[in-house]
Amino acid sequence: MRSTLLAALVTVGMVGCVGGIESGGGPDPLESPDGDGNDNGDNPAGSDLTAAKQLFDTGVFPVLEAKCSGGACHAETAQGSTLTRFVATDPANGWTIATNYTALVGNYAASAAPILTKVKPGTHQGVTGYTPDEETKITAWLNKEVELRNGQPMQPTTPGVETLSAATERVLSEFAGCMSLTNFKTANMAQAWGNLNANNNQQCENCHATGGEGFIATQQEALFYNVVSTKKYFFLQYLTVDLTGGAEMAKVIMNTVSFKGVSEGLDPHREHPRFNAATNQGMTALKNFYDATMARKAIPAGMPGACDAPRPLSNL
Ligand code: HEC
Incomplete structure (x- = not known):
């Protein structure tokens, strides 16, 4: 309901200020419900995200533009x-576009955000890894988002105090060590997700x-x-890490952000x-699998x- 209303509002807004849109303006994402252009629940603290956006705009966007948009790859207008x-x-x-792709940002921890983890090893589609300067800028931005x-307060730099990024890696590895094929089968994950229908009757698979x-x-x-x-x-589309209680309380939770974004367009x-992202056979299976793993x-x-x-998940 809320998103329908928002869509209506945006449409009305566009009629009123076409000039603004043509000149690269448009609705200010920082003033949207979630502070980043949509309402998918990825800003649980409800913070003003201006400082993070600035780090992205100055240090990260130019890197993505130079490295990722080439050829048929990740440009908004790519044809590949x-x-x-x-x-x-x-x-x-x-x-706005970058932060609303779970596939790019994961939970924003530098140890888990694919923007860093997938590209850093230098094996992703022949793309060379980041330069130290690029990596520093991307990490600074991710830390600010987290x-x-x-x-949560700034990433601690005190030796022996765990960062949110390290906590993310730790709880992911612990959770992975508790996953089992038996529980995956019992929870009916494959049937439930493979067979799940979107509203256009196409199945996810x-x-x-x-x-x-x-x-x-x-x-x-x-x-x-x-x-x-x-x-x-792939793990991070289904499950993510709750860092709202700090490193000590870090915990794997079901990811509703990724599904909300796509399901409501x-x-x-x-x-x-x-599709209905909140209630469906896939989410029921995921809850059963999650509960069995936590048990x-x-x-x-x-x-x-x-x-x-504990078993570290692969970054590739
Ligand atoms: C007609 C093809 C199609 C179907 C059917 C489809 N998807 Fe997608 N899906 C895509 C495309 C294309 C993307 C990448 C572009 C985008 O995110 O819109 C995507 C991306 C995603 C993502 C990643 C979003 C992110 O932020 O990284 C998720 C999660 C997802 N789909 C879930 C589902 C689920 C669940 C279903 C079934 C209910 C489903 N999709 C059905 C085409 C499809």
Whole structure:
């Protein structure tokens, strides 16, 4: 309801100020419900994100523009087969578009945001890794997003005090060590997600069976489990890390942000098939899988059924 209203508001706004839009203006994303152009719940602290946007605009957008928009790849207007088009044509929209792709930002922790983790090793589609200067700028921006969106103080620099980025890596690895194919099967993940219909009657797996566009959903159980339980990039569409309580309280939670964005066609996912992201058979299965994994996590080490050792997820 809220988004329908918003869409109506935007339309009315556009009629009234076409000039503004032509000159690269448009609605100010910082004044949107979530502070970044949509209302998908990715700013739980409700912070003013201006300082993060500034770091992106000055230090990160130029890097993305130079490195990622080339050829048929990630430009907003790209014509190729890559559909995660996160490099805006108009730099004024750069931050809004980039931050609303879970496939690009994950939970913003430098240890988990694909913008850094996927490209840094220098093995992504022949793209060279970042220069130290580029990496510093991207990390500074991500740290600021994490700090503001979670309402947490600056990343500590005191030796021995865990950063939010390190906490993210730790809880992801712990959770991964508690995942099991048996629980994945019992929760019916593959049937539920592979078979899930969007409102246009297309199934998620029509487009996402092999992990296209940064998301995997398939009835091929072993493949599905193998991908989400080992690759951070795919894991983070289903599950993310709650950092609102700081490093000590960091915890893996179900990711509703990624689904909300696409299911309601929130910018930049305007053309994505719509579906009910809050209540569907996939979310029910995910909840069952999540609960079973957390129940296993609660079993003391050494007892029957306890988790395996923490297992870092692959960045590739
Ligand atoms: C007609 C093809 C198609 C179908 C069907 C489809 N998707 Fe997508 N999906 C895409 C494309 C294209 C993208 C990348 C562009 C975008 O994000 O809009 C995407 C991206 C995504 C993302 C990543 C969003 C992000 O922020 O990184 C998620 C999550 C997702 N889809 C979930 C689903 C779910 C769940 C279903 C089934 C209910 C589904 N999709 C059905 C085409 C499809």
